[in-house]
Amino acid sequence: MARISGKNGRLYAAINSGGSAEPIAFINSFSLQATQDRQEATAFGDTNKVYVSGFSDAQGSFSGFWDDASRQLYTAAVDGVARSFYWYPDTASTSRYWFGQAFFDFTIEENLSGPVSISGSWAAASAINRVG
Numbered sequence: 001m002a003r004i005s006g007k008n009g010r011l012y013a014a015i016n017s018g019g020s021a022e023p024i025a026f027i028n029s030f031s032l033q034a035t036q037d038r039q040e041a042t043a044f045g046d047t048n049k050v051y052v053s054g055f056s057d058a059q060g061s062f063s064g065f066w067d068d069a070s071r072q073l074y075t076a077a078v079d080g081v082a083r084s085f086y087w088y089p090d091t092a093s094t095s096r097y098w099f100g101q102a103f104f105d106f107t108i109e110e111n112l113s114g115p116v117s118i119s120g121s122w123a124a125a126s127a128i129n130r131v132g
Contacts, residue, residue: 004090013085015071021084027064034058058128063119077106082125096132101125
């Protein structure tokens with residue numbers, strides 16, 4: 001796989017509870033952080049600390065610009081229901097993406113010197129899988 005530009009990325013999410021995933025308008029940034037819990041398991045005689053792996057975790061963030069004709073992810077943030085999402089790093093190659101269910105948070109910010117912006121975070125509500 002070659003390096004790609006972020007210009008063709010796209011976030012799809014179910015805005016309504018139980019709804020189909022649809023493109024989220026005016027998103028210009030998305031992140032996914034995949035980590036593993038680690039528990040220390042150092043014993044007498046070890047020459048350094050030793051860890052064992054626990055549960056995996058997936059969470060991240062998004063940002064973009066406010067669309068006054070769409071609820072974007074506000075509804076998902078205030079009702080506490082997990083939503084299906086799909087993240088395509090490059091919609092020119094739709095065979096590579098991440099998907100799962102997540103809980104979303106939502107922030108809207110306005111200032112005098114720029115457009116109204118949105119941002120938020122998400123946390124896994126199911127296994128987050130990668131295709132391709």
